[in-house]
Amino acid sequence: RIRTGGGMQGILYASPISTCSRRVMCVLQEVGADWALKPIDLGKGQQKSAEMLAIQPYGKVPAWHGADGFMLFESRAIMQYAAQGSDLVPVSNTERAIMDQWISVEYSYFAPDFLQIYYMKVLKKVSLDEMKIQAHRTALEKTLDLLEGRLTSSGLPYLACAAFTLADLTYMCYFAQFGACELLDTLDDRPALAAWWARCAGRPSWEYIMANRMCEERIAKE
C-alpha cells in the first residue's frame, strides 16, 4: 500500500506538549511525512497571534500548512488527512467504520471527562474539586470498560482491527497523562487495556514525539 504521508511535506503549527498537537505529530511520524514544527507557546498566548488566526481562526493548535500551500485545522481532520491511504486506515469498510466509531467515542465521551480531570489536576485551569473529579472518573471508567470489552471480545491487539490505526492513536495523548492525572490504577483491573497501552506507548513514533530531542530536530528554520 502507498503511504500518502510519505509524500507529505509542510509545517505543523503546534505545541509540543498539547494533547491535540501530539496526536497529529504522531500521525506525521507514523506515515513518514517530511514535516517541520513551528512551536506555539500556549502560555504566552501565541495561538491568538494574527499569523496563527490566519490559519486557525479559533486561535487553537495544531494547524497544518503544507508545502503545496494547502492549509488545514482541527487535529482530527489533519490526522485523517495525513493518514489517508496509509496503513493507519483499514482498507475494509467495516474495519474503517469501527475505527471511526472509537474515534467518535473518544470525542463524545472519553475526552470531555478526561479533560476535566486533566484541567484540574495537571493544567490547573480549573480549580480542584475532588467531588467533580470522582464523577468524571466514574464516567470515564464506563468508557474504559467498553475499551477493555472491545479488546477482550475481539481478541485483537488494537481497537479497530489487527493493525494499529487512528482509533488507537487518537487515545494515546490522554493515556500518556494517566500518571499525572492519578488514573493509572484504572488499568489494574483492565489487563487487555493495560497491555494495549503498553503496546501503543512503545511505538517508535510515540517515543519520538515524547522525547526532548524531537523539538530540536523538527523545529522549523526561520
Place this chain on the structure above:
Amino acid sequence: RIRTGGGMQGILYASPISTCSRRVMCVLQEVGADWALKPIDLGKGQQKSAEMLAIQPYGKVPAWHGADGFMLFESRAIMQYAAQGSDLVPVSNTERAIMDQWISVEYSYFAPDFLQIYYMKVLKKVSLDEMKIQAHRTALEKTLDLLEGRLTSSGLPYLACAAFTLADLTYMCYFAQFGACELLDTLDDRPALAAWWARCAGRPSWEYIMANRMCEERIAKE
C-alpha cells in the same frame, strides 16, 4: 462511481425528531440504502432499554444494525460508513480533508453552542437564561461568519467542494431548527450561507426525512 450505500441494508434505531438521528437518516436516503426505522421514543427513555444498550452502550440514538449483522453506533461514524464510496465523499484527498475539517468544526464549535440554545428554547431541558443564550449566540455567530467566509471566498455552492458532501449534511439538522431557536435572523446578513441553506433544505432526501409519511413508510415490521 459506486454508491456503496446502494447495497446497504439494515435497521436504524433512531428517533425521527432527534438531530443526530436525522443526520444519519438523510445519508441513508442520499446513498439509496435499503433501510428500515426502529423508532426509539426518547421521552419514554426507550434508548436505555436492554435491547438498545446492547447495540448502543451509552443509551443514545442512533445505532445501526445491518442485515449482514454489522453493528455500529455514533452518528458521525455511521454517516461516514454509509457514505463511503458514494458521491457524498470527495475523491480528492484535499477536498475530503476540507470536508473533515468542517465536520470537526461542527462538533467542536458549532454544536456545543447551538445545542445549549436548542436545549433552552426548544427541548426545555435547561432552564431559560437569556444572558447565556446571548453568549452562545455570539459564539455561534463566529462560526456562521467562517461558514459564510468559506462559501464566499471559494465561490462554491457547498462547503467542501462543488458537490454536496457530508460537510453540508452534518449541519442541516441544526439549521432546520433555526426558526424554533429564534436564530433565523442570523442569516439576514449572511447571504451565501442563506443561499446554501436553501439549497440544502430543498434536497429530496432532506424533505423526505422531515415529512410525516417518512416514519410510516420506513417503520420496521416487527
